[in-house]
Amino acid sequence: MAPVPISQIKVGHIDDVQELRKSIPAAIPERFIRDMAERPTLTMETLLSSTDIPVIDFSQLLKGKTDELQRELSKLAASCEEWGFFQVINHGIDLGLLESIEKAAMDFFMLPLEEKQKYAMAPGTIQGYGQAFVFSEDQKLDWCNMFALGLEPHFIRNPKLWPTKPAEFSDALEVYSREIRELCQNMLRYIAMSLGLNEDAFENMFGEAVQAVRMNYYPPCSRPDLVLGLSPHSDGSALTVLQQGRDGSVGLQILRHNTWVPVRPIPNAFVINIGDTIEVLTNGKYKSVEHRAVTHKEKDRLSIVTFYAPSYEIELGPMPEFLDENNPCKYRRYNHGEYSRHYVTSKLEGKKTLDFAKIHTNSSS
Numbered sequence: 001m002a003p004v005p006i007s008q009i010k011v012g013h014i015d016d017v018q019e020l021r022k023s024i025p026a027a028i029p030e031r032f033i034r035d036m037a038e039r040p041t042l043t044m045e046t047l048l049s050s051t052d053i054p055v056i057d058f059s060q061l062l063k064g065k066t067d068e069l070q071r072e073l074s075k076l077a078a079s080c081e082e083w084g085f086f087q088v089i090n091h092g093i094d095l096g097l098l099e100s101i102e103k104a105a106m107d108f109f110m111l112p113l114e115e116k117q118k119y120a121m122a123p124g125t126i127q128g129y130g131q132a133f134v135f136s137e138d139q140k141l142d143w144c145n146m147f148a149l150g151l152e153p154h155f156i157r158n159p160k161l162w163p164t165k166p167a168e169f170s171d172a173l174e175v176y177s178r179e180i181r182e183l184c185q186n187m188l189r190y191i192a193m194s195l196g197l198n199e200d201a202f203e204n205m206f207g208e209a210v211q212a213v214r215m216n217y218y219p220p221c222s223r224p225d226l227v228l229g230l231s232p233h234s235d236g237s238a239l240t241v242l243q244q245g246r247d248g249s250v251g252l253q254i255l256r257h258n259t260w261v262p263v264r265p266i267p268n269a270f271v272i273n274i275g276d277t278i279e280v281l282t283n284g285k286y287k288s289v290e291h292r293a294v295t296h297k298e299k300d301r302l303s304i305v306t307f308y309a310p311s312y313e314i315e316l317g318p319m320p321e322f323l324d325e326n327n328p329c330k331y332r333r334y335n336h337g338e339y340s341r342h343y344v345t346s347k348l349e350g351k352k353t354l355d356f357a358k359i360h361t362n363s364s365s
């Protein structure tokens, strides 16, 4: 998340969805109502019939040079190639930490609006409380309140946006983000191995990696069939780690073979997905898959999302290992800081942000 000073943006009035829900529970202002083509289908049938995203057992990856490791690496390769998403179980992160960050996030969202607005996200920026990615008055809004903070390296932090309430918030976030950083580093090592690369290939390339967190709170919505919790997008990161609140609704959906597939949460597991950076580096072998969030009539939902990305300074493009006569180069080389800036100054619109790097050939779509 590069700091982007944008002054001339007119976003119009943005209703706070929690306040809307409290004052007029049935109201859905026009700006939240999606065009027909974007409205979600939310049948029980979809939920029951769809295949679950793959599950990776992290404890199997830790097994050194064994058959178990090889099996799990093959599963990881297939998950990244065919799904772009997987859930990670037995990740070894203390469950107490997951609970404490969930509580801190939830307690923050439950504070009075005046308190949360002390940390308001300025229009066109992406840190603080509010709705990110809104750049015009006619843009549709998401049924979501967000609270986002830059974490690493420290220069991306804005200390004024770190809340003093709840009192445990900052400490919980510090401890949590250290553990998640390590998980990201480990996962990138295994992802490199699953590609037949040197295990340090990504870490060596990334420099001092950028890490940010976004907490998304989706209150219940009286017409979940008309709105989206979060617009379709791919992540601008290398890797994203998502923790879902306990007892929340099923809300995350991924686009697979042109169908929106719900991700059913496994208790205490993380959902991990490939971001745009890995798609570019692998020349599209591993894909950053489009996803969105939907809302629920009675239940609310919380997600705590960590984005892990290369340092802004690095230049990247497809690695030579993924190029040959059958696999022509699909992306140009670019500076990652520039891509980050492009990402955070564009509205969420499917995989459109990656057009920034795509080389358009006659045969490519």
Ligand SMILES: O=C(O)CCC(=O)C(=O)O
Pocket: 214, 216, 230, 235, 242, 251, 252, 291, 292, 293, 302, 303, 305
């Ligand atoms: O809340 C979710 O499940 C999706 C969140 C997400 O995709 C994001 O924050 O980038």
Ligand SMILES: [Fe+2]
Pocket: 233, 234, 235, 240, 291
């Ligand atoms: Fe996302």
